[in-house]
Amino acid sequence: MNGVLTPRDEGELAALVREARGPLALGGGFTRGLTPEGTPVSTAGLSGIVLHEPGALTLVARAGTPVAEVERVLAGAGQRLAFEPMDLRPLLGTEGEPTLGGVIATNGSGPRRVQAGAARDVVLGLRFVDGTGTVVSNGGRVMKNVTGLDLARLLAGSHGTLGVITEVALKVLPAPEATLTLAFGGHDPAKAVACLSAALGSPFEVAGAAHDAEAGVTRLRLEGFAQAVAVRAERLAKLLKAWGAAEVLEGPGPWAAIRDVTDFAGRAGDVWRLSVRPSAMGQALALAGGAQRIDWGGGRAWVLVPEGTDLRGRLGAFGARAVLVRAAPETRAALGTFPPETPAVAMLSHRLRQRFDPRGLFNPGLMEARAA
Amino acid sequence: MDMPAPSPAILARKGAIVDRLRLVLPPGGVIDDPAETRAYECDALTAYRCPPLCVVLPTSTAEVSAVLRLCHEEGVPVVPRGAGTSLAGGSLPTEDAVVLGVARMTEVLETSFEDRFIRVQTGRTNLSVSMEVEADGFFYAPDPSSQLACAIAGNIAMNSGGAHCLKYGVTTNNLLGVTMVLMDGTVVELGGPEGEALGLDLLAVVCGSEGQLGVVTEATLRILPRPEGARPVMIAFDRNETAGECVSAVIRAGLVPVAIEFMDRPCIVACEAFAKAGYPDCEALLIVEVEGSEAEIADQLQRITAIARTFQPLEIREARDSAEAARIWLGRKSAFGAMGQMADYICLDGTIPVSALAPVLTRIEELADGYGLKVANVFHAGDGNMHPLILFDANSADGLHKAESLGADILRLCVEMGGCLTGEHGVGVEKRDLMTDQYRPEDLEAQMRVKDAFDPEWLLNPAKVFPLQVSESRRRAA
Ligand SMILES: Cc1cc2nc3c(=O)[nH]c(=O)nc-3n(C[C@H](O)[C@H](O)[C@H](O)COP(=O)(O)OP(=O)(O)OC[C@H]3O[C@@H](n4cnc5c(N)ncnc54)[C@H](O)[C@@H]3O)c2cc1C
Ligand SMILES: Cc1cc2nc3c(=O)[nH]c(=O)nc-3n(C[C@H](O)[C@H](O)[C@H](O)COP(=O)(O)OP(=O)(O)OC[C@H]3O[C@@H](n4cnc5c(N)ncnc54)[C@H](O)[C@@H]3O)c2cc1C
Numbered sequence: 001m002n003g004v005l006t007p008r009d010e011g012e013l014a015a016l017v018r019e020a021r022g023p024l025a026l027g028g029g030f031t032r033g034l035t036p037e038g039t040p041v042s043t044a045g046l047s048g049i050v051l052h053e054p055g056a057l058t059l060v061a062r063a064g065t066p067v068a069e070v071e072r073v074l075a076g077a078g079q080r081l082a083f084e085p086m087d088l089r090p091l092l093g094t095e096g097e098p099t100l101g102g103v104i105a106t107n108g109s110g111p112r113r114v115q116a117g118a119a120r121d122v123v124l125g126l127r128f129v130d131g132t133g134t135v136v137s138n139g140g141r142v143m144k145n146v147t148g149l150d151l152a153r154l155l156a157g158s159h160g161t162l163g164v165i166t167e168v169a170l171k172v173l174p175a176p177e178a179t180l181t182l183a184f185g186g187h188d189p190a191k192a193v194a195c196l197s198a199a200l201g202s203p204f205e206v207a208g209a210a211h212d213a214e215a216g217v218t219r220l221r222l223e224g225f226a227q228a229v230a231v232r233a234e235r236l237a238k239l240l241k242a243w244g245a246a247e248v249l250e251g252p253g254p255w256a257a258i259r260d261v262t263d264f265a266g267r268a269g270d271v272w273r274l275s276v277r278p279s280a281m282g283q284a285l286a287l288a289g290g291a292q293r294i295d296w297g298g299g300r301a302w303v304l305v306p307e308g309t310d311l312r313g314r315l316g317a318f319g320a321r322a323v324l325v326r327a328a329p330e331t332r333a334a335l336g337t338f339p340p341e342t343p344a345v346a347m348l349s350h351r352l353r354q355r356f357d358p359r360g361l362f363n364p365g366l367m368e369a370r371a372a
Numbered sequence: 373m374d375m376p377a378p379s380p381a382i383l384a385r386k387g388a389i390v391d392r393l394r395l396v397l398p399p400g401g402v403i404d405d406p407a408e409t410r411a412y413e414c415d416a417l418t419a420y421r422c423p424p425l426c427v428v429l430p431t432s433t434a435e436v437s438a439v440l441r442l443c444h445e446e447g448v449p450v451v452p453r454g455a456g457t458s459l460a461g462g463s464l465p466t467e468d469a470v471v472l473g474v475a476r477m478t479e480v481l482e483t484s485f486e487d488r489f490i491r492v493q494t495g496r497t498n499l500s501v502s503m504e505v506e507a508d509g510f511f512y513a514p515d516p517s518s519q520l521a522c523a524i525a526g527n528i529a530m531n532s533g534g535a536h537c538l539k540y541g542v543t544t545n546n547l548l549g550v551t552m553v554l555m556d557g558t559v560v561e562l563g564g565p566e567g568e569a570l571g572l573d574l575l576a577v578v579c580g581s582e583g584q585l586g587v588v589t590e591a592t593l594r595i596l597p598r599p600e601g602a603r604p605v606m607i608a609f610d611r612n613e614t615a616g617e618c619v620s621a622v623i624r625a626g627l628v629p630v631a632i633e634f635m636d637r638p639c640i641v642a643c644e645a646f647a648k649a650g651y652p653d654c655e656a657l658l659i660v661e662v663e664g665s666e667a668e669i670a671d672q673l674q675r676i677t678a679i680a681r682t683f684q685p686l687e688i689r690e691a692r693d694s695a696e697a698a699r700i701w702l703g704r705k706s707a708f709g710a711m712g713q714m715a716d717y718i719c720l721d722g723t724i725p726v727s728a729l730a731p732v733l734t735r736i737e738e739l740a741d742g743y744g745l746k747v748a749n750v751f752h753a754g755d756g757n758m759h760p761l762i763l764f765d766a767n768s769a770d771g772l773h774k775a776e777s778l779g780a781d782i783l784r785l786c787v788e789m790g791g792c793l794t795g796e797h798g799v800g801v802e803k804r805d806l807m808t809d810q811y812r813p814e815d816l817e818a819q820m821r822v823k824d825a826f827d828p829e830w831l832l833n834p835a836k837v838f839p840l841q842v843s844e845s846r847r848r849a850a
């Protein structure tokens with residue numbers, strides 16, 4: 001990207017925001033492929049791991065730190081980011097280096113969300129620069145902290161519309177000794193989701209529950225100590241025998257591809273993301289049409305539809321649960337990335353943005369329609 | 373501890389306000405008889421009490437909305453209340469405040485095992501939520517020791533934790549959605565069974581907001597399949613440091629037990645005298661609990677004890693059956709009762725990085741010596757959430773005051789070591805005036821802006837969380 005401002009530290013960033021005279025398009029690696037109006041500002045200069053204490057499951061890093069670097073350092077200690085952030089580059093055909101700040105700001109989470117929660121669940125604290133250029137710190141670096149209001153989790157998932165995250169403290173988890181995948185074939189989405197629900201309702205600690213609606217393959221992932229995983233796999237297969245014989249695959253399996261929805265990379269069409277309750281997913285997908293991938297035990301689906309399709313319109317009440325992930329700028333302008341909110345939620349969100357970013361500098365129009 | 377002076381204008385209108393409240397609630401929904409409001413003068417922080425203007429006990433979201441709209445019109449402060457087990461004075465009223473209790477709202481609204489959630493009215497107790505789904509093999513994970521009494525309302529407001537949060541997280545990690553009423557009576561739905569916020573994650577900031585943002589009337593909670601079994605191992609050490617190092621080593625080895633509890637010598641001695649659990653004579657005791665099938669439990673315990681052996685423990689005692697497991701837990705679970713028999717105590721709740729354990733324990737002892745007081749430590753070591761119990765004599769003239777001063781010193785120490793003032797009990801009034809030790813003015817300002825957005829008139833639980841001088845201009849402007 002041209003003309004990107006890259007402050008070297010938090011102080012420089014705060015000054016830049018204080019002196020800004022117009023909108024700022026915030027980013028880390030800009031891999032999400034959106035270009036909101038404004039001067040691009042990248043956190044890439046605010047990089048580096050500040051602290052990693054494996055014995056306390058704690059990592060503190062600056063927002064611009066590449067996700068890859070975080071994952072490498074954690075792997076060195078047999079640990080990982082349990083929420084499994086996705087890499088959007090294949091799907092969107094973008095370039096750049098995904099950052100930790102970008103992941104937290106979008107509350108990005110992959111298939112393991114069904115077991116380990118989302119990015120916001122492991123946020124212990126963070127620092128950010130608000131729209132007045134003031135540095136704010138919230139939370140801390142300890143596992144349990146209820147001191148004051150939880151701004152850290154509010155900033156997670158705020159897509160840069162409340163402040164620029166400069167540093168985050170996260171709970172990290174051990175990487176497993178062994179991974180194993182059970183696969184079942186031949187089910188439609190509703191039946192597949194019933195299988196995923198049965199698995200997630202079992203005590204076998206399923207750490208991934210997905211369905212490929214085109215190939216008709218339903219997959220479950222187990223992780224842990226090798227012996228435990230083998231025993232759980234056997235018992236889980238027995239529990240799910242109504243869905244047929246399970247094919248067993250040892251090793252990491254296709255979960256990175258499921259996480260990144262690489263099946264839809266390079267295929268023409270718009271990509272949408274749905275989140276509905278699993279028991280309603282079959283119904284929602286019947287309305288959606290297109291090519292479908294189900295994740296999160298039936299709680300999330302990725303849908304590929306012809307360009308320009310107003311999927312929200314098609315989905316009726318489920319339309320309020322659809323996010324537009326990949327589309328031409330005109331479609332995005334017409335349909336909006338995020339679904340409309342209820343009036344009360346929109347009012348509260350608007351008031352918060354006014355108070356954290358009173359001049360409306362940060363990513364204007366990204367999450368809420370601009371005031372006329 | 374100061375509270376703002378009550379508004380004479382509100383006190384003068386008490387009769388009229390009570391009459392208006394009676395019009396919007398069913399019979400018996402408004403309590404203003406001083407004998408009956410006595411039960412609402414304090415929560416579990418009994419050192420501070422104050423009679424409220426009156427108490428209202430609505431039975432539905434619509435009634436809560438009607439009450440709040442009315443109080444908003446009248447400019448009357450409202451203190452939300454669940455079961456009143458807060459240890460931080462979170463539900464302590466002022467004389468000009470209406471206490472809004474959700475104790476009559478206890479219904480289960482929906483249960484889905486396929487989608488793994490339960491939706492309840494928030495007056496329901498924590499334990500009864502788990503009991504509701506137990507027969508189907510599920511449970512609600514956050515399990516504060518007060519779970520028999522405390523309500524989901526208070527759990528959400530305090531973001532409560534429990535013994536098993538090392539593995540399952542605290543309330544915020546298990547809360548999917550709420551129905552909440554704003555001070556002006558507006559009803560908002562935040563989150564839901566889908567579990568993912570697509571816009572700003574307002575639910576995240578509501579959880580743990582101590583009744584500052586709205587009155588939570590209904591909650592959608594994640595339920596989890598119950599593990600097949602659980603078993604503890606007890607490990608005794610001759611030094612606190614070694615016990616602390618052992619905790620880190622277990623975690624570094626890739627094990628995530630459901631609980632790692634730590635007790636120091638004063639606590640062990642007291643528990644042993646009280647409960648006769650058969651604890652060894654030692655400086656520090658760890659109780660580590662793991663979950664899973666029989667085979668998984670055996671495998672994990674074997675790994676944990678192998679690590680523990682490298683630290684030369686005085687003793688390792690594995691529970692072979694449920695009776696032995698119960699004996700290991702017996703002492704730990706009676707810790708508070710044991711202390712209560714020896715003396716009056718206050719229970720702190722600061723959190724520290726696990727690595728700072730040993731120096732913090734040493735420093736706590738030095739600080740206690742300085743006051744001539746004794747401190748017993750029992751805490752959740754896996755997550756660094758300490759529970760120092762300061763023992764004192766409430767009958768001595770300055771007993772409470774001295775204990776509180778020591779408590780403040782210990783909490784400052786937690787902050788200094790990279791920790792925080794409260795890991796699960798909340799700020800309330802108890803830690804309100806220490807907030808400036810943890811946060812800079814701009815940090816508190818940012819938090820208060822959230823309250824401005826939800827409750828612009830600062831009528832909901834206004835004298836809590838933020839030091840009075842910090843919030844004064846806002847409360848006055850309102
Ligand atoms: C609509 C959408 C949905 C997504 N869904 C998922 C998902 O379900 N799972 C998943 O794992 N990932 C998801 N992601 C993407 C994932 O989070 C990206 O991998 C991540 O954004 C990559 O980092 P980046 O540095 O390239 O981010 P960028 O593309 O630079 O930025 C992403 C967003 O975060 C904001 N942002 C970036 N850095 C900061 C910061 N330091 N402070 C404040 N705001 C900041 C940007 O303004 C932008 O809105 C999603 C992204 C978007 C836009
Ligand atoms: C013996 C004992 C052991 C305990 N053990 C633990 C423990 O292990 N872990 C732990 O985390 N805590 C523990 N606690 C503290 C306490 O039980 C928790 O904070 C609990 O969640 C409070 O719930 P409650 O319903 O009693 O809330 P209350 O005391 O009634 O209120 C607590 C706070 O919540 C607010 N509130 C209440 N209802 C609402 C509502 N409907 N909407 C908005 N705000 C509301 C109040 O204004 C107040 O600020 C313990 C307490 C005791 C006495």
